[in-house]
Amino acid sequence: MTRHVSSELHWGLLGPGDLDRIVALHTQAIRGMCPDQVRPESPEFFAALLEGAGRIVGVCDPAGDLVAYGVLQDGPDPGTRPDLWLGWPEDARIQKLAGSSVAEAYRGLRLQRTLIRRRIELADPDAYLYATAAPSNPASWRSLLHEGFEIRRLRRVYQDSLRYLMARRARMADTSAAGGDASAARSLDELLLDEQDRLLSQGWRGRLLAQAGCVLVPPEGAGS
Numbered sequence: 001m002t003r004h005v006s007s008e009l010h011w012g013l014l015g016p017g018d019l020d021r022i023v024a025l026h027t028q029a030i031r032g033m034c035p036d037q038v039r040p041e042s043p044e045f046f047a048a049l050l051e052g053a054g055r056i057v058g059v060c061d062p063a064g065d066l067v068a069y070g071v072l073q074d075g076p077d078p079g080t081r082p083d084l085w086l087g088w089p090e091d092a093r094i095q096k097l098a099g100s101s102v103a104e105a106y107r108g109l110r111l112q113r114t115l116i117r118r119r120i121e122l123a124d125p126d127a128y129l130y131a132t133a134a135p136s137n138p139a140s141w142r143s144l145l146h147e148g149f150e151i152r153r154l155r156r157v158y159q160d161s162l163r164y165l166m167a168r169r170a171r172m173a174d175t176s177a178a179g180g181d182a183s184a185a186r187s188l189d190e191l192l193l194d195e196q197d198r199l200l201s202q203g204w205r206g207r208l209l210a211q212a213g214c215v216l217v218p219p220e221g222a223g224s
């Protein structure tokens with residue numbers, strides 16, 4: 001089997017002419033996954049993004065084939081209100097990391113992490129960024145945690161599918177959202193989703209700590 005190397009890949013913004021190959025990669029990438037793990041997107045969704053509702057970063061192999069993409073959407077999804085749920089200012093500039101796919105043959109290279117970083121660089125520096133990820137899709141939320149997103153809520157969205165609501169500012173004074181008191185942290189693996197939901201609604205935040213892995217940390221100043 002060919003061993004793929006990320007340094008041979010070409011990164012760039014995609015345009016309207018790329019619609020068909022984005023849809024093909026998306027369809028292939030989510031094959032076998034149910035809507036509870038990942039939301040199937042329509043060609044119209046991607047077409048709107050390519051025509052100005054946001055931007056799509058693409059990754060091509062040396063032959064020019066599209067092997068990964070990541071979507072940056074201007075504004076929130078109609079079905080989600082991160083501003084209300086997280087108490088953001090009324091005039092907050094909101095942008096959403098609205099999905100990414102990596103072709104099977106290129107998985108395991110952490111391409112989604114780089115796609116997240118590239119989209120943060122493209123975002124308005126003052127933006128409030130959010131993304132949603134199913135608890136059952138750890139490849140998605142682990143990458144977001146690595147790049148400074150925090151799990152802030154557990155919500156039913158997109159026709160009743162469970163999602164972590166994850167957020168960060170585009171420009172962070174301290175890029176180590178990975179910080180936190182490991183002694184008070186609770187491991188995500190050991191918490192049922194109901195318990196995670198309860199803690200998140202009390203202000204606990206999901207983070208990836210070097211010494212403890214994926215955890216919920218209590219609100220600053222609160223006891224454990």
Ligand SMILES: CC(C)(COP(=O)(O)OP(=O)(O)OC[C@H]1O[C@@H](n2cnc3c(N)ncnc32)[C@H](O)[C@@H]1OP(=O)(O)O)[C@@H](O)C(=O)NCCC(=O)NCCS
Nearest residue numbers: 029038099100101102107108109110111112138139140142
């Ligand atoms: C999500 C996706 C883009 C990630 O691709 P990728 O960048 O190649 O991801 P990797 O395989 O490098 O894994 C990223 C992280 O998830 C972890 N991971 C991957 N698969 C996992 C699994 N089944 N269970 C637990 N962790 C897993 C990896 O260990 C890695 O974490 P680490 O860096 O802390 O070790 C890819 O899996 C995909 O295209 N999935 C289908 C579409 C999708 O779900 N998109 C996201 C939601 S829109």
